[in-house]
Amino acid sequence: MAILGFSILGIIGSAFAYFIATALSGIIWKDSKADGTPKDAWPPSPNGLPYIWNGLKFLGGSPYEKFTEWSTELGVLFSVQLGFKQIIVANDADLVKELFVDQQQYNSGKITGDLVEGAMTDSGHTVFTAPFAEYWRSIRKAIHGTVGKAHVGQFNELFDSQSRKLVSLLAAKVDESSANQINPRSVVEYIALTTALSITAGKTYNAEDLDLVRIVEDLEEMERLQSAKYTRLAAFFPWLKAALGFKNLILGDKDLNNLRSKMLNPFYDMMVETEEKIQEKQPQVSSICAKLLAIESVPGAVVDGKMSGPVPFKKEQALVNITHITHHAYTYISSALNTLIQRLATEEQVQEQAYNEIVDMLAGKPVLDFKTKDLVGKMPYLGAVIKESLRMNPPQTLFAHAARADESFAYKDQVYRIDNRNEIVANLDAIHFDSKRYTTKDGHGPKEFYPARFLPPHAPKGFSTLSSYDLYTLNSGEDKARDLSRDHLAFGAGRRICLGAEVTERTLLSTMVQLLHHYKLSGGDVHSKKHHLTSVYGWTGRTELIGGDIKFTPRQ
Numbered sequence: 001m002a003i004l005g006f007s008i009l010g011i012i013g014s015a016f017a018y019f020i021a022t023a024l025s026g027i028i029w030k031d032s033k034a035d036g037t038p039k040d041a042w043p044p045s046p047n048g049l050p051y052i053w054n055g056l057k058f059l060g061g062s063p064y065e066k067f068t069e070w071s072t073e074l075g076v077l078f079s080v081q082l083g084f085k086q087i088i089v090a091n092d093a094d095l096v097k098e099l100f101v102d103q104q105q106y107n108s109g110k111i112t113g114d115l116v117e118g119a120m121t122d123s124g125h126t127v128f129t130a131p132f133a134e135y136w137r138s139i140r141k142a143i144h145g146t147v148g149k150a151h152v153g154q155f156n157e158l159f160d161s162q163s164r165k166l167v168s169l170l171a172a173k174v175d176e177s178s179a180n181q182i183n184p185r186s187v188v189e190y191i192a193l194t195t196a197l198s199i200t201a202g203k204t205y206n207a208e209d210l211d212l213v214r215i216v217e218d219l220e221e222m223e224r225l226q227s228a229k230y231t232r233l234a235a236f237f238p239w240l241k242a243a244l245g246f247k248n249l250i251l252g253d254k255d256l257n258n259l260r261s262k263m264l265n266p267f268y269d270m271m272v273e274t275e276e277k278i279q280e281k282q283p284q285v286s287s288i289c290a291k292l293l294a295i296e297s298v299p300g301a302v303v304d305g306k307m308s309g310p311v312p313f314k315k316e317q318a319l320v321n322i323t324h325i326t327h328h329a330y331t332y333i334s335s336a337l338n339t340l341i342q343r344l345a346t347e348e349q350v351q352e353q354a355y356n357e358i359v360d361m362l363a364g365k366p367v368l369d370f371k372t373k374d375l376v377g378k379m380p381y382l383g384a385v386i387k388e389s390l391r392m393n394p395p396q397t398l399f400a401h402a403a404r405a406d407e408s409f410a411y412k413d414q415v416y417r418i419d420n421r422n423e424i425v426a427n428l429d430a431i432h433f434d435s436k437r438y439t440t441k442d443g444h445g446p447k448e449f450y451p452a453r454f455l456p457p458h459a460p461k462g463f464s465t466l467s468s469y470d471l472y473t474l475n476s477g478e479d480k481a482r483d484l485s486r487d488h489l490a491f492g493a494g495r496r497i498c499l500g501a502e503v504t505e506r507t508l509l510s511t512m513v514q515l516l517h518h519y520k521l522s523g524g525d526v527h528s529k530k531h532h533l534t535s536v537y538g539w540t541g542r543t544e545l546i547g548g549d550i551k552f553t554p555r556q
């Protein structure tokens with residue numbers, strides 16, 4: 001017993017000595033480069049922030065508004081300390097290109113924030129949170145092999161049936177309502193979740209299935225837990241995070257542990273079903289889950305100049321990934337679809353123009369014969385409406401990448417400091433409303449909902465009817481001010497760009513063709529918004545339209 005006590009004391013003593021040594025060397029060397037010379041200056045920061053809280057004091061539910069305000073005072077590149085977290089904020093599309101595309105090797109890291117995010121991602125083992133290394137590359141490749149441009153066509157029939165289901169569910173609700181007036185939100189959420197589940201887990205659900213309700217409720221509970229005061233603060237104060245982590249290690253965190261296993265449960269069952277189908281060699285449309293289960297091992301990392309051997313890919317890792325991807329896809333498809341419907345209801349002229357394009361496209365054929373595969377690339381106006389909706393109301397206004405090493409970042413004749421693990425945040429509230437970039441030659445500014453800004457004659461060469469989300473199209477060409485070849489950044493930028501853009505856009509395109517062909521929409525509300533502190537599951541938050549009641553008037 002005495003020996004045991006002695007060795008525990010020894011371990012605590014060594015850990016303490018290590019902690020002090022690391023802290024001291026961090027303090028002494030934090031402002032010096034590896035060669036001992038002083039580091040460059042941080043990008044400009046707001047003055048007079050209160051000690052300890054720093055910028056955190058000023059951030060409410062919509063931090064991007066404060067960031068935009070600071071960017072008008074400090075310039076498009078600024079840095080700010082939020083609690084103890086130093087972040088760099090990019091408020092301009094060209095700057096995002098430099099940081100996330102041109103310097104992608106340096107700035108494509110990710111770090112996990114609070115303890116809930118850590119628990120839900122197995123400490124950064126999901127595609128959204130994994131470091132920029134071989135493990136991330138392997139899972140990203142598997143997901144790309146399911147929903148990337150060359151593969152997404154396998155889901156065209158899913159998009160067809162989901163768009164018909166949207167209309168039939170709305171029709172049932174409209175029939176029950178007085179004055180044909182309803183809020184379409186619950187139907188939209190159902191369509192978004194079942195679409196997400198079909199793609200991630202290859203499973204079809206019907207409206208009565210209790211798993212659907214459970215998944216949504218668990219996700220809401222997780223967002224609540226994550227938004228609790230101290231959990232939230234821990235994302236900005238590493239010592240608080242360490243203290244809470246230590247407390248959980250000793251005493252456990254019943255709420256978090258229960259929620260985690262409750263949340264993973266339905267996804268575990270889906271994974272087992274997928275495994276069985278694979279073993280029985282049943283024909284199936286490939287799902288992200290099936291592709292992840294096919295990964296046997298991931299290449300090893302380079303440690304001290306030597307490549308370590310391959311590491312087995314565990315089923316638990318597939319499980320946290322399908323859970324995270326489903327939550328992300330459901331939340332953002334639902335938010336984008338809801339916004340688009342609300343927007344069309346409030347924009348009568350835009351809606352008529354989109355309707356006319358659909359009628360022309362149909363050329364007298366019944367809308368039920370319409371197939372998603374025939375729509376892609378053929379509906380320029382509707383494509384522009386979708387882009388404009390994602391520009392005006394991106395479901396996630398802030399997205400963050402992390403630096404992978406200490407850097408000297410040169411921008412406009414200045415060299416700035418960015419430290420290893422600093423998060424670099426793109427602020428779409430500033431970028432998507434940049435009047436230099438978005439004002440058309442005939443004077444339609446960025447605050448106006450004007451889809452035609454993405455069509456000829458405004459659109460530059462290489463214009464696409466789908467959002468141009470690939471890596472290299474964020475390009476400033478000769479006429480910088482008018483170059484919209486990269487139309488919006490709602491799906492992110494650089495090596496960590498969203499892999500679900502095609503799925504989302506096909507869902508939006510297909511549902512809008514069915515919906516607008518059946519109904520004329522009026523009413524709606526694009527002003528009431530709900531700000532969430534977390535962004536499935538990051539700290540940067542997300543914003544969704546609450547929307548209003550819409551009148552659905554049958555077209556024929």
Ligand code: HEM
Binds near residue numbers: 199329401
């Ligand atoms: C409106 C719908 C969606 C929006 C607005 C959206 C937005 C985003 C954003 C902002 C990022 C971070 C990008 C970055 O850090 O540069 C992201 C990453 C990602 N998204 Fe989406 N997303 C949507 C739908 C989907 C769907 C439907 C899927 C899958 C089926 C998906 C899969 C992913 C994946 C796998 C990543 C991680 C990429 C990585 O870090 O390597 N997304 N998304």
